[in-house]
Amino acid sequence: MIGRLYPSGGMLSTEVLIWWYAVVVATGVCQLLLQTHVLFVALAQAILLLLPWVFRTLEHSGSMATLVFAAIFTKLFVVSQWVKIVLLQAADSHLDRPVETVFVLLLSLLAFWVAALAASPLITKRGGLVRIPQDPDFLLRIAGVAVGLCVASILLRYDVGLSRVGDAEYTEGEGLVILFYLGQLMPLAVAALTARAFIQSGGRRYVDSLVVLVLLAGFLQGLWENQRWIMMGGFVAFVATYFSYGGRLRVRHLVLIVAMAAPMQFVVFPLVDLQRSFRRDISAMEYASRTAETFVDLLDTEESAREREELNNMYRSWDTRLYYGDPTGFFDRFSPNPLDETIHYFDLGGELGFDHLVNQLAYGVPNMLLRMVGIERQPRGGIVLETAIHGKSSNMNYGVMAEVFAAVGYWYFFPVLTVIVFLYILGLHVVYGRFQYNYFAAFGFSTLYFNFAVADLGDIIPQLTIQGTLNVIVLAATAVVCGRLGPLRSEPRSEHDRAQAGRAVEDTGA
Numbered sequence: 001m002i003g004r005l006y007p008s009g010g011m012l013s014t015e016v017l018i019w020w021y022a023v024v025v026a027t028g029v030c031q032l033l034l035q036t037h038v039l040f041v042a043l044a045q046a047i048l049l050l051l052p053w054v055f056r057t058l059e060h061s062g063s064m065a066t067l068v069f070a071a072i073f074t075k076l077f078v079v080s081q082w083v084k085i086v087l088l089q090a091a092d093s094h095l096d097r098p099v100e101t102v103f104v105l106l107l108s109l110l111a112f113w114v115a116a117l118a119a120s121p122l123i124t125k126r127g128g129l130v131r132i133p134q135d136p137d138f139l140l141r142i143a144g145v146a147v148g149l150c151v152a153s154i155l156l157r158y159d160v161g162l163s164r165v166g167d168a169e170y171t172e173g174e175g176l177v178i179l180f181y182l183g184q185l186m187p188l189a190v191a192a193l194t195a196r197a198f199i200q201s202g203g204r205r206y207v208d209s210l211v212v213l214v215l216l217a218g219f220l221q222g223l224w225e226n227q228r229w230i231m232m233g234g235f236v237a238f239v240a241t242y243f244s245y246g247g248r249l250r251v252r253h254l255v256l257i258v259a260m261a262a263p264m265q266f267v268v269f270p271l272v273d274l275q276r277s278f279r280r281d282i283s284a285m286e287y288a289s290r291t292a293e294t295f296v297d298l299l300d301t302e303e304s305a306r307e308r309e310e311l312n313n314m315y316r317s318w319d320t321r322l323y324y325g326d327p328t329g330f331f332d333r334f335s336p337n338p339l340d341e342t343i344h345y346f347d348l349g350g351e352l353g354f355d356h357l358v359n360q361l362a363y364g365v366p367n368m369l370l371r372m373v374g375i376e377r378q379p380r381g382g383i384v385l386e387t388a389i390h391g392k393s394s395n396m397n398y399g400v401m402a403e404v405f406a407a408v409g410y411w412y413f414f415p416v417l418t419v420i421v422f423l424y425i426l427g428l429h430v431v432y433g434r435f436q437y438n439y440f441a442a443f444g445f446s447t448l449y450f451n452f453a454v455a456d457l458g459d460i461i462p463q464l465t466i467q468g469t470l471n472v473i474v475l476a477a478t479a480v481v482c483g484r485l486g487p488l489r490s491e492p493r494s495e496h497d498r499a500q501a502g503r504a505v506e507d508t509g510a
Helices: 014-033 038-061 065-086 098-123 136-159 177-182 186-200 209-225 228-244 251-275 284-299 301-318 329-333 337-347 354-364 367-372 381-390 400-432 439-446 457-481 495-508
Strands: none
Touching: 014 038, 014 065, 014 251, 038 065, 038 098, 065 098, 065 400, 098 337, 098 400, 136 177, 136 186, 136 209, 136 457, 177 457, 186 209, 186 228, 186 439, 209 228, 209 251, 228 251, 228 439, 251 284, 251 301, 251 329, 284 301, 337 381, 337 400, 354 381, 354 400, 354 457, 381 400, 381 457, 400 439, 400 457, 439 457
16 A cells, blocks of 8 residues: 555655655744744645655656646745745745645645545556657657747737737637647657657767757747746756656756756846836837847846836736735745635635536637637636636636635535546546656646646646647647557557667666
8 A cells, every 4th residue: 555655766766855854854943943833834844745745646657747746836835935934934924824725735735646546547557649659750850840830820920919928819719729829839849859869869868959959949939928938848848858758856956956046036037027018019129129138137237226126116016925025026926825815715705606617617618619609608717716806807826726715615625626636637648648758748748837836727628628639639640641650549659669768768777
């Protein structure tokens, strides 16, 4: 039984686990010294201690939800606890319902664990809809197709005036959401080329010149689109592919992440936020020129102070979640505040009702088809929540857990969320297949890594049904043209493909 609950091996090395538990204990001690309520500390320690157990249960099943789970709790909880310590603040400060918030997060973690255990027999050793070709020639071709479609999407959206915006204007029933989803294919090129580098080198490397080139292209696309998640998509796909093809998390990787976090926090992410103050009617050359000037200003000490003051003014004007006190830029996006304010709203008598969750299922069907039959979808859960809590809508992030809690409250939260997570794990597996030796699953993760934590059912359902179907069509069509697909099926890849992708892992002990 213990072997099933906590299987050995996988991405987390023994060294990382030892360091993790040491950091968890140190985190609890620091929180107590900073006068955090002891019940909050106890519940927080339970979450941090159980995280590796749930992670390894998901990993043992072969689900790409392994990294989705890690991203969710990194976003909503783990990072925030450490930032509060750095700022010498009690972990439960600036929250209306701190103990209830961390308790609901613990219930969420347990829901993931139960859902993972229930889904494991259905997905372990089973593949997805299509076989994932592994030969280097095909990987180069699918990367070229992904880049070509992504560039075509950027040009077409710019031509119709829909560039550098979120997805709201693409979902009005005119079919333009397809252009939006095609614009997210650059990470597929990163994942495919990373797998190609790994296979061609016999497992000795994951990076070559082509990988670097498409990573840079994705970064520049993020600057053009004015979207952080597009900018980071290629890097996320690379990391996910590294783990998919036998890589393990090492202490040096954690050090590298911390080292990279500083320039991202203090230069790149502020640059993206400041871009949003640019007029939308300027030309491409003007946009690029202003972006370059703002980047240089952020590197200059005197100009940087002026830019950051403008950024803080922008931040105060729309963000009401100051989990760390005075605006601290991007860090405030790593906090449990969305769940906290939802619980506070519910405790004051607010409730969306279970019908709200049922109504969100309509987002799994293209709006163009719904309009043909006269069906009008209900507003997204995040819009409904923000309007109810703040009396306005500015597309603030809430997440599926907050949406579920607002609909059903304390008593039904755990069973309802467990069912949703169970179906989500199955959906991810059907579309993208097993995570091991699967660049397609690594790419899929790069398109949705934070969404369960910050988006709503109206986002994650179409990501599986509409976007997921489109992604499968792109891969399958390319494979058919290249003669690599074979029949659609749900069983594992052929022994030839498994050996081709996995032999290097076995030889190198990665």
